[in-house]
Amino acid sequence: MVAEIIAVGSELLTPRRAETNSLFISERLESVGISVRRKMVVGDREEALAESFLSALERSQVVLLSGGLGPTNDDITREAVARALGRPLHLDERILAQLRERYRRYGFEMTENNRRQAEVPEGAEAIPNPRGTAPGIFLREGEKLVFLLPGPPRELNPLMDSEVLPRLRRFLPVSRQFSRQLRVASLAESALDDRVGPLYQAYPEIETTVLSSLGIIDLFFHWRGEPDESRARGRLGRLVDEVRAELGGAVFAEGPEALEAVVGRELAERGLRIATAESCTGGLLGKLLTDVDGSSRYYLGGAVCYSDELKQSLLGVSARTLADHGAVSAETASEMAAGACRLSGAEVGLAVTGIAGPGGGSEEKPVGTVFFGLSLEGRVRSKRFRLPGDRDSVRTRSARMALDWVRRALA
Amino acid sequence: MVAEIIAVGSELLTPRRAETNSLFISERLESVGISVRRKMVVGDREEALAESFLSALERSQVVLLSGGLGPTNDDITREAVARALGRPLHLDERILAQLRERYRRYGFEMTENNRRQAEVPEGAEAIPNPRGTAPGIFLREGEKLVFLLPGPPRELNPLMDSEVLPRLRRFLPVSRQFSRQLRVASLAESALDDRVGPLYQAYPEIETTVLSSLGIIDLFFHWRGEPDESRARGRLGRLVDEVRAELGGAVFAEGPEALEAVVGRELAERGLRIATAESCTGGLLGKLLTDVDGSSRYYLGGAVCYSDELKQSLLGVSARTLADHGAVSAETASEMAAGACRLSGAEVGLAVTGIAGPGGGSEEKPVGTVFFGLSLEGRVRSKRFRLPGDRDSVRTRSARMALDWVRRALA
Numbered sequence: 001m002v003a004e005i006i007a008v009g010s011e012l013l014t015p016r017r018a019e020t021n022s023l024f025i026s027e028r029l030e031s032v033g034i035s036v037r038r039k040m041v042v043g044d045r046e047e048a049l050a051e052s053f054l055s056a057l058e059r060s061q062v063v064l065l066s067g068g069l070g071p072t073n074d075d076i077t078r079e080a081v082a083r084a085l086g087r088p089l090h091l092d093e094r095i096l097a098q099l100r101e102r103y104r105r106y107g108f109e110m111t112e113n114n115r116r117q118a119e120v121p122e123g124a125e126a127i128p129n130p131r132g133t134a135p136g137i138f139l140r141e142g143e144k145l146v147f148l149l150p151g152p153p154r155e156l157n158p159l160m161d162s163e164v165l166p167r168l169r170r171f172l173p174v175s176r177q178f179s180r181q182l183r184v185a186s187l188a189e190s191a192l193d194d195r196v197g198p199l200y201q202a203y204p205e206i207e208t209t210v211l212s213s214l215g216i217i218d219l220f221f222h223w224r225g226e227p228d229e230s231r232a233r234g235r236l237g238r239l240v241d242e243v244r245a246e247l248g249g250a251v252f253a254e255g256p257e258a259l260e261a262v263v264g265r266e267l268a269e270r271g272l273r274i275a276t277a278e279s280c281t282g283g284l285l286g287k288l289l290t291d292v293d294g295s296s297r298y299y300l301g302g303a304v305c306y307s308d309e310l311k312q313s314l315l316g317v318s319a320r321t322l323a324d325h326g327a328v329s330a331e332t333a334s335e336m337a338a339g340a341c342r343l344s345g346a347e348v349g350l351a352v353t354g355i356a357g358p359g360g361g362s363e364e365k366p367v368g369t370v371f372f373g374l375s376l377e378g379r380v381r382s383k384r385f386r387l388p389g390d391r392d393s394v395r396t397r398s399a400r401m402a403l404d405w406v407r408r409a410l411a
Numbered sequence: 412m413v414a415e416i417i418a419v420g421s422e423l424l425t426p427r428r429a430e431t432n433s434l435f436i437s438e439r440l441e442s443v444g445i446s447v448r449r450k451m452v453v454g455d456r457e458e459a460l461a462e463s464f465l466s467a468l469e470r471s472q473v474v475l476l477s478g479g480l481g482p483t484n485d486d487i488t489r490e491a492v493a494r495a496l497g498r499p500l501h502l503d504e505r506i507l508a509q510l511r512e513r514y515r516r517y518g519f520e521m522t523e524n525n526r527r528q529a530e531v532p533e534g535a536e537a538i539p540n541p542r543g544t545a546p547g548i549f550l551r552e553g554e555k556l557v558f559l560l561p562g563p564p565r566e567l568n569p570l571m572d573s574e575v576l577p578r579l580r581r582f583l584p585v586s587r588q589f590s591r592q593l594r595v596a597s598l599a600e601s602a603l604d605d606r607v608g609p610l611y612q613a614y615p616e617i618e619t620t621v622l623s624s625l626g627i628i629d630l631f632f633h634w635r636g637e638p639d640e641s642r643a644r645g646r647l648g649r650l651v652d653e654v655r656a657e658l659g660g661a662v663f664a665e666g667p668e669a670l671e672a673v674v675g676r677e678l679a680e681r682g683l684r685i686a687t688a689e690s691c692t693g694g695l696l697g698k699l700l701t702d703v704d705g706s707s708r709y710y711l712g713g714a715v716c717y718s719d720e721l722k723q724s725l726l727g728v729s730a731r732t733l734a735d736h737g738a739v740s741a742e743t744a745s746e747m748a749a750g751a752c753r754l755s756g757a758e759v760g761l762a763v764t765g766i767a768g769p770g771g772g773s774e775e776k777p778v779g780t781v782f783f784g785l786s787l788e789g790r791v792r793s794k795r796f797r798l799p800g801d802r803d804s805v806r807t808r809s810a811r812m813a814l815d816w817v818r819r820a821l822a
Binding site: 011012013014015016017018019020023024026027030035036037038039040041042043048052055154209211213218275276278280281282283284285286287289290291293294295296299300301302303304305306307309310313314343344345357358359391392395 | 424426447700707801802
């Protein structure tokens with residue numbers, strides 16, 4: 001089963017607005033083994049949208065549209081699809097009542113334009129949208145399945161899980177519903193493929209996809225064999241076990257969990273608190289740790305010490321160390337990590353100092369050279385890496401590699 | 412003149428790979444007044460690509476394709492376009508010689524497959540690519556202009572400026588080449604439009620586009636009138652002057668400069684150094700400041716104080732203040748800002764403390780409540796805002812709003 005995604009909205013054709021709903025949608029589709037064949041972004045013009053929609057419907061079994069369902073005149077998705085399929089729009093009284101109640105609750109009057117959101121093409125099903133006014137729409141056209149979804153991610157994302165996937169599953173052959181995911185950190189893609197390739201190649205009925213992004217690699221395994229549930233589960237389980245055995249501690253999650261959430265959970269379970277000491281990452285390490293809601297349970301805070309003076313006064317790095325080894329060195333990283341513990345009382349201190357570039361590199365310490373320091377219950381360690389990429393890549397890789405070191409040290 | 416963009420590559424259909432070349436391409440097209448009508452992402456299948464290409468060519472005057480020009484078998488853009496247009500591929504001897512030299516220099520042997528990169532459709536022009544092996548290709552099909560560009564941004568981006576735009580300009584009416592940009596911070600889009608709408612509506616020959624993203628609004632002005640250079644420059648200049656006069660200090664840049672770069676430049680010019688004290692942003696403020704290469708000239712560092720204890724021990728926030736007013740309060744923000752200066756010796760101290768959510772809100776201080784503190788050469792101020800959106804939005808808006816406050820305070 002293949003799908004196409006059409007994102008609707010003139011703002012998505014402008015330079016500063018990336019179309020990202022399709023990433024979430026394809027991730028969820030991938031989780032049930034449906035792959036995306038083509039993506040399109042079209043503006044708020046009914047004719048262009050109708051044409052794109054019909055060509056997608058001709059090619060693919062599933063078509064998902066996001067955006068353009070709101071109450072204003074440039075919201076044209078509902079009308080374009082209805083007209084393209086020759087299905088008149090009908091008012092859905094249940095949705096209308098929900099809309100009226102919603103507007104009342106927020107003290108707004110419901111205008112004529114707002115009523116449009118309760119219109120549904122003939123034979124289609126309205127999908128209630130608890131986080132917004134515009135409901136989603138599901139319809140079947142012959143063998144084809146069509147979903148119209150609201151554009152805001154906070155409305156679309158929950159509907160994808162609670163409404164779209166269950167409907168898709170009804171039409172999927174059983175075999176397509178089995179997949180597994182492993183997430184791996186601090187390993188180069190080529191090194192991973194050398195080790196894991198021979199394993200998954202022995203399972204031709206499982207499709208393996210390897211996706212790498214700035215220090216994190218995702219492995220997806222999809223059952224493509226005959227639709228036999230117990231065989232699918234058994235073979236997938238065996239392959240996953242083999243890959244885990246080969247990669248050992250490099251695997252940090254089964255499923256989509258973020259590295260910073262895994263590290264946070266491990267810290268919380270052990271009752272450990274962490275503090276950070278950052279130079280080249282400039283606060284990114286703390287930002288990642290606090291991306292997780294509830295991170296105050298284990299993250300105390302830390303110091304961003306861009307200047308050498310602050311490394312001394314805040315973190316207690318010695319002048320001698322800075323003079324003898326430089327701010328980017330194993331010795332400085334170690335003292336920074338120890339300093340983070342000292343100033344905060346945390347059991348874990350994590351430090352990063354490096355040269356993110358583009359300036360500042362030398363023969364001995366080229367751009368991309370990063371030192372990490374880790375103080376764990378009194379024991380202090382350091383390590384050195386040379387990371388590829390531009391300033392942004394080096395900083396992101398550094399922060400993730402630092403977090404992953406904590407995870408491995410706790411294992 | 413309208414354009415369509417086709418990104419080629421099966422990896423761009425996977426969940427974790429956003430298609431971003433089109434953002435750069437449309438920004439550059441916008442700079443000469445060409446707007447993008449549609450974008451497509453297709454996998455490495457010749458038939459699908461040929462179909463998408465021909466439909467784009469039928470609709471639009473300019474078609475740009477990125478990716479799929481390399482030497483391997485899944486690089487199919489060159490062949491797909493040549494075949495779709497019925498133009499045989501010819502070997503370009505000049506490009507072949509450059510390729511041979513390039514491979515020799517890096518000590519590789521040039522295989523038969525690599526020769527494919529020197530093939531060009533009949534009547535097309537090869538565009539040398541100094542940063543990679545695959546050249547770009549430019550061809551005219553009747554009135555239509557077609558560009559094939561390499562996929563890696565470090566190869567594509569320079570070619571866009573040095574090769575694509577000059578060729579497009581030859582075909583553009585002079586009038587389309589005039590545009591201006593203003594960037595605005597800390598203003599709601601609706602408030603901005605109320606103030607600025609009446610101004611730009613008086614210039615019907617100028618197309619005004621308003622783009623808003625988490626606290627930053629971009630205004631683009633494109634000349635759409637008759638092709639008269641001095642009139643275009645004069646009218647654009649007058650409108651920009653009027654908008655600047657209306658918005659005053661809310662405008663932080665003319666052109667694409669980032670807020671953090673503007674703030675950094677202002678600090679450096681005044682010889683001021685800044686330190687940060689962050690709670691809810693968890694390091695994001697420091698991260699933004701250090702996104703700028705060379706930020707060590709004015710950014711000393713700071714403290715991420717997620718816990719109340721660290722707010723006291725590191726930043727000197729008093730236990731009394733925390734008990735009486737809470738960690739999220741004007742008083743705490745002020746003491747944090749003063750503390751950042753004290754611990755670092757910086758002339759400017761910037762603090763953020765708030766409730767990013769989803770948890771932690773109360774009736775008095777709901778999620779999105781953020782207090783900012785600013786210490787500038789000894790004088791300490793604070794302010795309170797209620798910011799909309801989810802955890803990520805609140806944090807990003809907070810960090811940008813804090814930076815913008817520094818900029819305004821220095822003005």
